Amino acid sequence: MLRAIIVDDEILVRATLEKMVDWAAEGFQLAGCYANGQAALEAMERCPADLVFTDIKMPVCSGLEFIDGVHALGLAPHIVVLSAFDEFPLVKQAFKKGAADYVLKQEIVPARMLELVREARAALCAGGDALAPAPGAAPLRDTNAILQDVIFHNALPGELPGLEQGYVVACFFLDEIYREMARLGTDVNATLTQPLTKLVMQMPQFRSTDGFYSFDMSRHFLFYSLAQPGRTVEKARTFLAQVQRAWKNYMNISCTVGMAAPHAEPETSFYTVLEQAETNTTLRYVLGPGRIYDESYYPQFDPVTALRQAKSCMPFIRAVMEADFAQVEQYKNELVGYMQDLPLEQGQSLALLYLYNLYYEMGFYDMQVAYKLGLDHRLYQRLRAIETQRDLVIYFTSVLRRIMEYFESNYDQQFPDPVLRAKRFLDDSYMRADLTLGEVAQRSGYNEKYFCTLFKKRFDVSYSDYLTGLRIAAARELLEKTNMRMYEVCDAVGYNSVEHFLRTFKRATGQTPLQYRKENVKKHQ
Incomplete structure (x- = not known):
């Protein structure tokens, strides 16, 4: 004993x-x-x-x-x-x-x-953790840097330690952080990001195979490796709860956590898991902030399915966010008509679908806007408590009116030109190895996530795929027309790792650069 x-x-x-x-x-x-x-x-x-x-x-x-x-x-x-x-x-x-x-x-x-x-x-x-640092040793930060590179597509997920043995990805969303700005001051990195990171890394459960990265003021990501002996998804949840408590107790910062784990193929599904973890934090709109959300909450509300259904909501949402009163009134009248004609429960579900997607899209402009407006963050409970179609319509229109007033006074939306300006900058700068998504997004005036969303909608290709396409096309031309060595080609098209370049090229073309050069030299002889 x-x-x-x-x-x-x-x-x-x-x-x-x-x-x-x-x-x-x-x-x-x-x-x-x-x-x-x-x-x-x-x-x-x-x-x-x-x-x-x-x-x-x-x-x-x-x-x-x-x-x-x-x-x-x-x-x-x-x-x-x-x-x-x-x-x-x-x-x-x-x-x-x-x-x-x-x-x-x-x-x-x-x-x-x-x-x-x-x-x-x-x-x-x-028997403990053989990979844990000895007492008094400096925290290991290598996995943090790898996680950052993977998130920005500057490294492959397979570079994360122990990936194939399983992992959990968590996204911490800081609730109502805007209220703390007066206390935090202008240097948020020193007063918020660094202390939050240190708290996580100084917790004994944080191992050398784990990674933590602060994406922006509101969102922070954790890679929790299951390669360590005795680790499980449930132990990951316990650790996330400890992080929540530590941030609240020592920095007075509250957060909602989304967690996700791969069901199969840990490496190829990493970005899906990453996106799902972040998406799960949006359950705060529906079920309330401050919880740790995963798939077990989907029977109440499935955010992944709701976002897939967003296409039907987008004309209405776009009109709201552009403060187009005539269009909003037209869509609102149609929606209200549906809500009045449908059975109450179906009307509640329709209202929830539209409000959730509206909250979600608003977050691309300002991640804290739903809090700033004092909007309900327990939409599911609030809507299910409504007893008549008339009360449902009154509630829906009152929320809509508050959001409309906000966008009318805060935004003048002109999407295409800023996004096109950023794309032209990318076309001219893709060969820079130090080019970052943040730098490109800054040219559009939008935050990184919303810029990527607009880019995909405008050009029907993701930002990362477009950037990779530019670099691989340039590499093909250099391989065909010059005798440059592989490391020189790699450097010329914007990769700072030859290994990463080789893997990316083969994934894009089905051939190694050497095979591609030999085949195309023969064609031109």
Whole structure:
């Protein structure tokens, strides 16, 4: 049986933790409760413990001194830190010294305590993580850089470590972050992005095979590798919940999380999984913010299917966002007529489909606009509570009116010219290896995601496929007409990795560059 001890100078805390768990039933012997780190160290020297719950601030010997003493004894127990709201700098030091987890004293309830004990037992039985950095080592950031390159199509998903053994992708959407801008100031990278990233990477569950990347102020992506021993999708969900709590407790930042995992072919389905994770965050519009959403919520509302049905909604949505009152009135009258004629439940579903897609498209202009307007973020519950078609129409038109007023006063939409301007810039700059999507999108005046959406709608090809097409066409011409070496061709058409160029060329043409050159030299002889 594994041994556990509790170290805290408050007798009430020790007594509470002792009684919260049926230790024997969970495979532990509670070997002792101690009022300070020195007493616990003396006990550990006589008979080591496998699991330790320790306070940070204690007389005689603090929690940090206790952890140092444990390592000095050559021991490596599973350590859970008990902390208060104002102790985060000390908690970070505890993580660096090898603590495995933390819990706020304000959150100590039986269910949470049981969860911590069971996680500790699983970690102890699994024998730890061979890939984890040693206590005090600098966090490994290589996977972060790879994840960023993969997201921007500058690297292949297969370069992510352990990809074929499974993974979970999560998208964290920061709810109502615009309210925090006065507190955060102008340097959001220093006051928001960097602290959020450090919090994630300093959590003991974050491994060298995981990656984290902040896409923009509102969206942050996590790659959680299942290659580590003992990891499961459910453990990924537990980790995501811990990240949520850490951001809320130490930075007062709330977020909605979308998570997704591949069902098959982990490498080829990566971008589908990435998109699904982000799409799942939009369930905040329908079921409320602050949750962790995955496919288990689809029986209530399936966002993937709703977005596939968006084509029927787009003329109406475009009219709203262009503040075209005449067109909006025409579409609204038609929709209201349908809602009045349909059975109530079908009318509610129709209203939900249109409002969800309208919220979704609005996010391309301003990701926080639905919050700024105070729009309902529990559309499913709100619509299902409506009891008559008349009330349904009143609610739908009131939401529509508020959105129309916003777009009338904030936007003058002229799509084509800015997008075409950005495309011309891309045509002239594709050969630059340092060219970024952000730089191209900036030429259009739109954020990156909305620019990519407009680009696809305007030119019927995705931004990344168009850029690849430009580079491969240029490479073909150089292979046919020059004697340049492969690395020279690679550099000339905008790739900074020969390996990436070779794989991309073969995927696009079915041949390696060398095969292509030999075949075309013969044709021209």
